[in-house]
Amino acid sequence: MSSNHTHNKKNQTLTKxxxxxxxxxxxxxxxxxxxxxxxxxxxxxxxxxLQVYRALDKLVELGKIHKVESLNSFIICNNSNCASNTAFTICERCGKVKEIKNNNLTEGVNELVRENKLNITRYNLEFYVVCKSCKIN
Amino acid sequence: MSSNHTHNKKNQTLTKxxxxxxxxxxxxxxxxxxxxxxxxxxxxxxxxxLQVYRALDKLVELGKIHKVESLNSFIICNNSNCASNTAFTICERCGKVKEIKNNNLTEGVNELVRENKLNITRYNLEFYVVCKSCKIN
DNA sequence: TTACGTATGTAATAGTATAACATTAGAGGT
DNA sequence: ACCTCTAATGTTATACTATTACATACGTAA
Structure with a gap:
């Protein structure tokens, strides 16, 4: 039983x-x-x-950053309450990524997950979009 | 305007x-x-x-297979109507992957996407679970 | 102190994916 | 049939992503 998201282990000081x-x-x-x-x-x-990957692994484990799987990239977590669930929009044209949270979409998904019979422990959602500035041009 | 999912270009014969x-x-x-x-x-x-990647790229484009991003792997599409949307469950313990479709969860997500204001063109959903056989053991 | 878990540093290597280039095969138009 | 154009092929080399292995250091708790 590993408690993945350890904002509980509070004030864990990070290494250099x-x-x-x-x-x-x-x-x-x-x-x-x-x-x-x-x-x-x-x-x-x-x-x-390895120094980078070790730091990244730890930060992911702590929920401070997320991996964007389809981009092999890492992004700061902008979600103050740090769930292990992640949801991103990725612009198909410019590649811009945004973490989404606390909107109808993610709330709806959470609701669906709660209702669901599968034993879902966490999820990673990648929504491909055309972002505003790309849509204009 | 590239029509990605070309089950329309019907009966496209595959190369060797x-x-x-x-x-x-x-x-x-x-x-x-x-x-x-x-x-x-x-x-x-x-x-x-390269021969493999080229074939894989084409098959993904045709919607006949999907890439499971977090596993760097490719899996046959079991979805007869071949949407570009993908949703998988991945067992955290044994790694077993299943494509899910036409259940409450994916229908619900589709509903949410339709209602949503973002310009979502497609999505990739990865739900981590503990599968039945892993739950028993 | 000892012991243990965690982090470090460094080198080597494994695993994933694409660039560049020359060539060939097929489909469609004339 | 011939030409043309696009897509696929084959091959080599290389770029990008990630981990293994091993030696060492640091902090904390028994």
Missing amino acids: NQRIVLNLLQDSGEPLKAYFILDSLKKEGLNSP | NQRIVLNLLQDSGEPLKAYFILDSLKKEGLNSP
């Missing part, structure tokens, strides 16, 4: 590597790829992919 | 590579990885990763 990776993702707001993170943080002392 | 890859996925029923497919089909004349 975890912190600088988290900061980068936070500042960016966009999904970033592991090797881009590595390049960006060379000057901060990150030398190897 | 596309056919043998599709057959393997069909016979298996499970998600398979590209390099596993390559190894399995060496005797049928497949020599390089």
Whole structure:
């Protein structure tokens, strides 16, 4: 019984590597790829992919970031209550990603999951859209 | 305006590579990885990763198979009407994957998507579960 | 102190996917 | 039949993503 999302283990202090990776993702707001993170943080002392992946793994486990599976990228969690459930929109044209939460769509899905007979423990939803600015152009 | 899902371009005949890859996925029923497919089909004349990926890309485009993003795997489409929307359950313990369709959950999601204001063109849903046989043990 | 879990650093390697280029096969129009 | 155009093929090389293995360090609890 592993309690995945450990905002309960409160105030868990991050290590240096975890912190600088988290900061980068936070500042960016966009999904970033592991090797881009590595390049960006060379000057901060990150030398190897493994250092990045280990930090990313931990941050995912803590619910502070999410992996966008179809992009092999990682994005800051903008969901203060940090569920392990994730839902994104991904623009088919420009690739822009947004985490969605607390709207009719995700609430509706949560409702459906609760009603559902499958033993759903968590989910990852990727909705492909044409975002506003792409729709105009 | 590319019509992605071309069951309309009816009876599109597959090429040899596309056919043998599709057959393997069909016979298996499970998600398979590209390099596993390559190894399995060496005797049928497949020599390089690119041959596999090209066949896979085409089959995905035709809606005959789906990619399970979080597994880097490909699985036969069991959905006769071939929407570009996909929904899977993935067992967290044994990794078993099932495509789900035409049940309350997916119908509900479709309803939500129709009602939704975002310009959703398609979606990929991955629901993590504990499957029956894993739950018992 | 010892023991244990977790994080680190580094090197090597495994696994996933695409670029570039030359060639061939098929479908459609004339 | 011939030409043309698009899509598929074959091959090599390479890029991108992720993990294994091993040695070491750090903090905390017994």
